[in-house]
Amino acid sequence: MKTMKSRRPAGAGGGGGIRKRGPTRTDRDGDMEMDQSGARGGKRGRGGSGRPTAGRANPGGRTQTRDNRNLDAIQRAISDNKAPQANVRSGRQTNSNGNKLDQFGITGWRNSKVSTNKDGGIENLTAFLERRMNVHVKSGPRAKISKSRVEGDTLVVSVRSELADIMTRINGNTFAGTKISVEPYDPSSSAALDRELGTTSGPSASTADTKTKMTAILAKRYYPETKLLDLSKLGTDPDLQAMGIFNSTSTESKFFPALMKVWEMGFTDSTQRREAVQSVSLANNQLANITVVTTLAQTVPGLKNLDLSNNNFKDAHSIIGWRWKFRDLEFLDLTGSPFSADENFKNTMMKWYPKLQTLNNVQVRTPEEVAAQKKTPIPVQPPHFQDDSQIGENFIRAFFPGYDNDRTQLLNSVYDEHSKFTIDINTSAPKSADAETPSWDPYIKRSRNLQKISHLPARMSREYVGKEKIGEVWSSFPATRHPDMLVHPEEYLIECHPLPGLPDLGGLSEFGVGGLIVMTHGKFEESVGGKVETRSFDRTFVIGPGGGLGGIRVLNDTLCLRAYGGHEAWSPENQAIPQAVAPIPAAIAPPAVVAPPAVVAPMPSAPVPGQPGIPVGYGTPAPGKTDAQVQQEQMVAQLSAKSNMTLQYSEMALSSNGWNLEAAWSNFEQLKAQGALPPDAFLSAP
Template sequence: MKTMKSRRGGNDRGGIRKRGPTRTDRDGDMDMDASGSRSKRTRPDGGRSALGGRVSGAGAGGRAAGSGSRTQARDKNVDLIQRAIASTESQANIRQSKRNAGKPKEQLEKFSVRGWKESKASTNKDEGREALVAFLERRMNSFTKSGPRIRITQHDHKKGSDTLVVSVRPDLAEKMLRINGNTFAGVNITVAPYNADDALVNELAPADATPGSTADTKSKMQAILNKRYYAPTKLLDMSDLANDADLQAMGIFNTTSTESKFFPALMKVWEMRYASSAERREAVESASLANNRLNNISVVTSLAQTVPDIKNLDLSNNNFKDAQAMIGWRWKFRNLTFLDLTGNDFSSHPNFKDTMLKWYPKLQILNNVQVRTPEEVALQKKTPIPVQSPFFHDDAQIGENFVRAFFPGYDNDRSGLASSVYDNESTFSLNVNTSAPRSHATETASWGEYIKKSRNLDKISHLPARMSRSFKGVEQIREAFTSLPPTRHPDLVTKADQWLFECYPIPGLPDPTGQSAFGVGGLSLTVHGQLEESVGGKIEIRSFDRTFILGPGNTPGGIRVISDVFCLRAYGGHEAWTPDALQVPQVAAPVPGPIPTATPAAAPGGNAVDGYGLPQPGKSDAQLQQEQMVVQMSAKSGMTIQYSEMALSGNGWNAEAAWKNFEQLKASGALPPSAFVASA
């Protein structure tokens, strides 16, 4: 077996060597790399050559032997050797680049390092940047027992900023996170995944009259916000920004780069005003971005994260040409009741009203015209579990009963849960998505408790590692469960808005009894939600996605988990999960009459598949009755088969109540033209 050979010169005889005084670097820390690593120091700095060994003729401690002329000659030779090595390395790099031409460039992960500007190294000429990079390399190498030495080849720092952005390979991400909280040159530093928004304020500093003065830039932005915020009406007025004299004096709109970064930075400064996200969200009920000549919302999209609960939004006199210009705010602003888009080309589109009603379920006033009444908004149905038809097909409530029992069991008795719904063929895997975007309302949480079991296939390519992180059988799953931090999930009834469920029937699952050669039916159940995690007394909030494959089994409840895939990510909110008002119309059909004899292909809408509404092998009586109700609804209302089905399912298949809702929505014009069958 090959062993790692020392890079030191011939004087290195191995064993314990007596050394001189302990070396320290410029920031005052012990220099762990002072011996054994490659150095570019020449003899005047300790008698070392560019290769890391002692220069011939140098004694212990770097003392030279011989006369001064011989020393000068030797120094000259060292300089020649250094130039030759530099030339050789350059040629090697050129050849390496040619060999790598055409190969895909490896994606690096970025981390921000903060807190180091208060260290003893900050007095260095480069503000301590190089000393910090060397420190990070030393710490990561201390976590590695073998292999090539880790080097940080990409890092970026803006003068005056307290953030060093470091780029490392994905397999080094865990090591970088382990440095979080370590002491560098007398101060504790913070290491976290890089968030571009956090650096925007610092990046805008050169636009100030005093380059590098980040504090002054923040102060001026605070003054602008103070001038544009009206506390009595809770209005944040960001209209006509280009003509703001203070912003012009700062040079914000002098370049495209600073202009694009300005608004996100301004929102970041706004967030700093408040101690909590709840206080920030309650401070603003109305916002205006009128008269800003916006072609789309790309540069102002962060408004939806900063003030997501606003009720009134003025976007008048901009340049939005169609819905695509606003697509980033689709499903956002879930409490919006007033929206003004006058003076935009989009307002004249035929589908303008229908699109805005679909995007904003509580919208009542659009372009100063009432489009919904408060009563119509109030009629929107609330369900105890957020089911989005037609994506939740759960016969006999098997899926719903499963989740109602599973998550309390996972929070309170994981060992018992493993025995009750898993068997020896069940599999479980966990993967951590460290790069998922997080909500601005939360801080970056550590992944240390999970990373060792994470089976993120984008980052783990080694087959043995992949296999070892897949757990099969009750005992392995129980062991994996009990090793993970304690959790608490939101209550399914009182906090239903924090959950989203999807359920699909799937055929052909393995039959554990061996009685069916063609397999048995089961369910694919995907759960999206959030959880609170307790580690060392600290509570962290995370988002998760968990996919189960369920089938019949010999477990105590008769249902077994065939596969369980658990994905954890930073908390990202749940606003996008709110069901769209028109996606589940509150309409229905009359009480079912005689079973129709016509085929569904001839039914109004013409969009039902053959056999819809007719008895067929494998179709249950309940399904057949529902299909017949849909056909009748379509015939009477003139709606398509699809909308008729959504109408009925949205009202719990109560024909009387559904028909009443249909008439109300039709009279108010809330139903889009696409809901009805086109005239022949």
């Protein structure tokens, strides 16, 4: 293996390999100077004359003029083709050699494994960024972080301008177990705009005036009768030009997010805001990408019609920020954009938007085709709930009300010193299109997501054993409210299976004792700071015999939290009866009992055990019984209940009519009218 030689001059010190950083110094802005080459003489020929600059150089060496107010300010704000983010002109500095520096903001590192270090992991993160940049540096001086500082949860770093493209490639990389975001940093945009809109230190006269003007502009562009928000031709809007807000770089690139904030302020809740708009037009804005308008997806996620015509989108990457967004989108117009000529344009848009029916004013799907997409490759079957003595049912009925109202009492009832509890957060799970993901702060320090936590000590420390430890964790969680199972059983999916071989605390059985595994999926509301949020959850219990309430104990309790995703995913598909067969009316069909309806949605049309002529277990899943057999048994039971025929004759009627229930019923009525059916064909005298 060849030795890596230092790129520095012989007199610069160091012999290659890993070098300790010299003592850092700060410039007059308080930034940490990481690159000291200018102070040591450095390389004069490679980065310019090497002469010190008088004061801080003007960004880019250009003077920003504001005289020409007739320029299309908004067009400049949202159609810059040279950068992924429009007009990020501030945030450019120079180092002590006069070389241009670009600033980037790094977020997400607070959740890394090294965030508990004395310096918060900054030194590790800085070294990581330099290593990743140098992977792409083919020649010239090594990539270095010139300056860095921490602003809240953001590490702001400065690099030479020629490294800016390389720096953007690090976005999404994994650092110390967590993904980090690397984006161009505008030091004035967020804070200045928050002050402009009165969201930090309270409203001022200018803030109120800005809000009033933006509100008036939105009112002119909103058509409540059609639920249309017309944001087309923003650059030529005389009211926006008169405001002059885009003459300042501190607010120019944040105009659209500010407009969306003002829009949100006009509604009392998110539901009212979502229902107010079904159509949005962003036509004729000369957008090269959606960077500055991307917040539209958060403001109106349930959009059905979107007009993006006559913009400058060159390819799919120009609008990739809206991939998988707008899940209810039915109409999309991108005419006049170069992307429309791409050979993959249609297929890409249909893949991104599963409900899309009209693309560029041409129908690409029918409503029937959209509806057919709901069929899954693997049919969703009703849940299986095997609980002969109703132990699992009684436990689950009592658990969630107890967890919502008195967690301490619940712990003392069914948990003991051997019980285990873990929680993990799944931040990447699909969520409902109109859901707003609440903060994970109350849970993140307790999360035991094994895909993100690989160190054994960290994994072990986040498994809580004994009701005292579990109680400490539960007390740190927000108050919750789960739906009432009796009122909203459809909002739960619950399965229960026997589980043999559980540890026997009494030591009476060397082979263990039998218990149950209960898997629950649903949602709950939580209250944090007076704000009510909704989450989805998956919770799995292992319960067995013990000294708790009802003679049971909880051996293991695993809770997984997700953003709210609805409950449509587990709605059973009505595939027990072929589509061509009309189901027997519910009024005369036998009631279905697979499990108590308060616990799980019952399997449609399943026979009742003990019903005359119906043996126990007939028409219900069982080991060794195929799905086709279960479906046929259910159809036989339905026909038997309606016709009063025995199972044998009901099966003969169905099989002779190709298992078409409607045809079998018609055939039965015909034979019965003709008196062609023998008396033994019926369960009782007809």
